[in-house]
Amino acid sequence: MRIFKFGGASVKDADGIKNVFSVLEKVGHEDTLLVISAMGKTTNALELVIKNYFEKSNELHSSLQEVKKYHYQILMDLFEDEEHDVYFAVNSLFADLEYFIRSNKSPNYNFVYDQVVSFGELISTTIVSHYFAQAGLKNNWIDVRNFIKTDNTYRDANVDWEKTQQLIAKGVKKKALNITQGFLGSDENNFTTTLGREGSDYTAAIFAYCLNAESVTIWKDVPGVMNADPRYFENAILLNQISYREAIELAFYGATVIHPKTLQPLQRKEIPLHVKSFINPLLPGTSVSKGKDLEPQTPCYIVKRDQLLISLSSIDFSFIMEENISEIFALFHQYKMKVSLIQNSAISFSVCVEDKFGNFNDLKNILAKKFKVAYNENVSLYTIRHFNKEAAEMVEKGKTVLLKQISRETLQVVTKE
Ligand code: ADP
Ligand code: ASP
Ligand code: MG
Numbered sequence: 001m002r003i004f005k006f007g008g009a010s011v012k013d014a015d016g017i018k019n020v021f022s023v024l025e026k027v028g029h030e031d032t033l034l035v036i037s038a039m040g041k042t043t044n045a046l047e048l049v050i051k052n053y054f055e056k057s058n059e060l061h062s063s064l065q066e067v068k069k070y071h072y073q074i075l076m077d078l079f080e081d082e083e084h085d086v087y088f089a090v091n092s093l094f095a096d097l098e099y100f101i102r103s104n105k106s107p108n109y110n111f112v113y114d115q116v117v118s119f120g121e122l123i124s125t126t127i128v129s130h131y132f133a134q135a136g137l138k139n140n141w142i143d144v145r146n147f148i149k150t151d152n153t154y155r156d157a158n159v160d161w162e163k164t165q166q167l168i169a170k171g172v173k174k175k176a177l178n179i180t181q182g183f184l185g186s187d188e189n190n191f192t193t194t195l196g197r198e199g200s201d202y203t204a205a206i207f208a209y210c211l212n213a214e215s216v217t218i219w220k221d222v223p224g225v226m227n228a229d230p231r232y233f234e235n236a237i238l239l240n241q242i243s244y245r246e247a248i249e250l251a252f253y254g255a256t257v258i259h260p261k262t263l264q265p266l267q268r269k270e271i272p273l274h275v276k277s278f279i280n281p282l283l284p285g286t287s288v289s290k291g292k293d294l295e296p297q298t299p300c301y302i303v304k305r306d307q308l309l310i311s312l313s314s315i316d317f318s319f320i321m322e323e324n325i326s327e328i329f330a331l332f333h334q335y336k337m338k339v340s341l342i343q344n345s346a347i348s349f350s351v352c353v354e355d356k357f358g359n360f361n362d363l364k365n366i367l368a369k370k371f372k373v374a375y376n377e378n379v380s381l382y383t384i385r386h387f388n389k390e391a392a393e394m395v396e397k398g399k400t401v402l403l404k405q406i407s408r409e410t411l412q413v414v415t416k417e
Helices: 015-026 042-054 060-078 084-101 110-132 161-171 200-211 244-255 260-266 324-336 360-367 389-395
Strands: 003-004 030-038 177-181 184-185 192-194 215-220 241-243 273-277 286-290 302-316 338-344 348-354 369-384 400-406 410-416
Touching: 003 200, 015 060, 030 110, 030 200, 030 360, 042 060, 042 389, 042 410, 060 084, 084 184, 110 177, 110 184, 110 192, 161 215, 177 200, 184 260, 200 215, 200 244, 200 260, 215 260, 241 244, 244 260, 244 286, 244 369, 244 410, 260 273, 273 338, 302 360, 324 338, 324 360, 338 400, 369 389, 389 410
Parallel strands: 003 030, 003 215, 030 177, 215 273, 241 286
Antiparallel strands: 184 192, 273 286, 302 348, 302 369, 338 348, 369 410, 400 410
16 A cells, blocks of 8 residues: 655645646555645644634634635635535534534643644545545545544644554555545544644654555655755755655754654655655655665755754853753653754753743743753754755854754754844
């Protein structure tokens, strides 16, 4: 079986969905499982609904209307017959969402978040599945929550591999075209969970692992994995082939074209990953596979914006020792701050972190009890893999460098623009 993942950008409007159909016509659709994300920026739009809900804002209704309007426009562009079953199916999903918002009693933000954002994927897959059927392509819509089981860490759930493996191996129809949602799972009590933003690539890898798939293809709005994000770097070039190792490094440092959790399950079973263009589906794109000799021969640039540079020093000039460091890391873990760079000296310790969940203020107060805390907000972390002198100069040009770290293959610079 092949696993295809189509992200938000590929299904952002009616033409996008028609294009996905034409991609399948070109590359085949037998014995294939499609993992599909929410349409366009729907997850962000639903995040706004959740924010308005918790803030009891007057905008709650209008923010939800926006989400509806967007999807009904796509429906009208795809289905002329207003009596088509798809309208009934989507109405009923929106009714479920509104019912949840009206009747929810849980004050747990992360729990509510997952129950609400999941409608993005449920609605998008429902629309795509009906559209394919209308266009004569039989397919099997499956609710991923019956297959991917997780713990109840809402917004960042951990997969229960044993249960998931059993359910997928038993329940997914072989030879057919299956359509399911990315990013979602469910916990022991069957409440919806999510795997972390941009987690649909990971969903594709989970299915591939459990089905021993022949390959995974993630279809993108770019030709494949490039040596830099073409949105920010002119003259980015395509990397035709890279190793799992290189792809993990690039994703870890922040190349958002692949979700970092995607690679490990694939690498364990040596399932090849293809990153291809949904605009030019017959071009080869990038292949990610095993092999030491697949290192790019050119510098690869990665930028992470909106980072925090935190420097901790001891209040009394004592050394920052192992026990301090382990305590600090336990706190970062507890406050869900992802560390992307570490540097330490005798009495100070600096880290560049990402505060995805807005926890820094709370953490800062705790750290301040033991350390002198200095920090810079809104800094950028540039990473260059396979760097050379020109590449380093280019990245630093015109910026204030706050911190720099060099290893054999990788140069990292924290800058303030
Ligand atoms: P999806 O629609 O699957 O969610 P994303 O928007 O998350 O797709 O990922 C595709 C985007 O990743 C591209 O539009 C591109 O701007 C960005 N990107 C970041 N780094 C790279 C890279 N090294 N190579 C190609 N694209 C990259
Ligand atoms: N829709 C989710 C998000 O935007 C998951 C994904 O697209 O991968 O984060
Ligand atoms: Mg995405």
